[in-house]
Amino acid sequence: MSKNSQPSSVAGVALTRRSFVGASLTGAAALALAACSGDGGSAPAPSGDAGTTSAATSIDTAAFASLLDAGTVADASAVEASAWAKAVKDRGRLLVGGVETSTLFSQLDDTDGKLYGFDAGLAQLLARYVLGDQAKFELTKVTSDTRESVLQNNQVDCVLATYSITDDRKKVISFAGPYYNSRQGILVAKDNADINGVEDLAGKNVAVQSGSTGPDIMTQTCPDAKQQLFKTSAEAQEALMQGRVDAYVVDRTMQESTVAKQPDDFKLVGEPFGPNDSYGIGLPLDSDGVAFVNAFLQDVEDNGSWEKLWKICIGNRTGQATAPQPPAIA
Known part of the structure; x- marks a missing residue:
């Protein structure tokens, strides 16, 4: 909006x-x-x-x-x-x-x-x-x-x-x-078989959105992940589709909307994590x-x-x- x-x-x-x-x-x-x-x-x-x-x-x-x-x-x-x-x-x-x-x-x-x-x-x-x-x-x-x-x-x-x-x-x-x-969710490419939960994000390139709670939650939950900041969700999704990042972490509600719109491109993996919103x-x-x-x-x-x-x-x-x-x- x-x-x-x-x-x-x-x-x-x-x-x-x-x-x-x-x-x-x-x-x-x-x-x-x-x-x-x-x-x-x-x-x-x-x-x-x-x-x-x-x-x-x-x-x-x-x-x-x-x-x-x-x-x-x-x-x-x-x-x-x-x-x-x-x-x-x-x-x-x-x-x-x-x-x-x-x-x-x-x-x-x-x-x-x-x-x-x-x-x-x-x-x-x-x-x-x-x-x-x-x-x-x-x-x-x-x-x-x-x-x-x-x-x-x-x-x-x-x-x-x-x-x-x-x-x-x-x-x-x-x-x-x-x-x-709602809590944090993990979005990956539809054909990704390597990431199945937050524990698999260690060492991976993970997109997070600046201004959201994602970066802080990722730092606390998976400090070994390599975070990449994006200003918008669209930019993070584009990076994921292009293979520049391995996963995208943000509010799960947003991720669910993405999957509903692009079910052939993305999927949700793992359980929601982080504090409740x-x-x-x-x-x-x-x-x-x-x-x-x-x-x-x-x-x-x-x-x-x-x-x-x-x-x-x-x-x-x-x-x-x-x-x-x-x-x-x-």
Whole structure:
């Protein structure tokens, strides 16, 4: 996402502030989502038939829709008891801060104007939980620079955007969750048979991204690795494809997105390592919505929706068969 951009509301692909209620692009000339995300490949096929998988997002759209349809609807008394939830209910739509270019977590499919991914799924399940209809949400696009401000200015009800919980952020906003943990991952070329875990990185040329936590974690975990700093993930991936480095270490969530987009070029190896990076749902500071959204997240975990959503959005698209254990909700 670009820095210093202003938040803009998105309904489908229109950059105007209106409710995203069952948005579609009927009759529009669909642009390949690859153009937005940097993916290669042909334009996506129309979705909507049972069992269809969108080529743009490589996600089973029918399974995604079925999961949303089965989402829990909160008791009216629970909604009335929460000032945050009642405000959403009275308005008739959930205002969500998020993105539309995150391959696994929240990406816009131009064939149907809908958002797919793990964060997008949670946002729509939350809309259903409060309003009884997963389509009744409105997305305001945010960047890493605007996530706090849209909450502080009451432009959105919540932010769902792989939003890491930090002590500094908790001084100005509140978090529900965590709902997802990420750690460092190891990306190698698809035909690499020498590296199977962090212990195999000793003596190897390992790409790391400047400004990330990767270099420090690698120094602590595998001091004998030969680190090479790159400014961007794209540069590190290019070096890996060209054989200038043997592996690339960075946040595993980023690595999973890379594998989903380029499964013939890269693969993930070994177990995640390093400290947890916990994602939460951002809410206004001291909002009673924290307790309400935590109850929603607990229900999603308890009824199996979290695991199903992970498999649809992440596991099936990255070759991972076993879902991770969801984090304990604070």
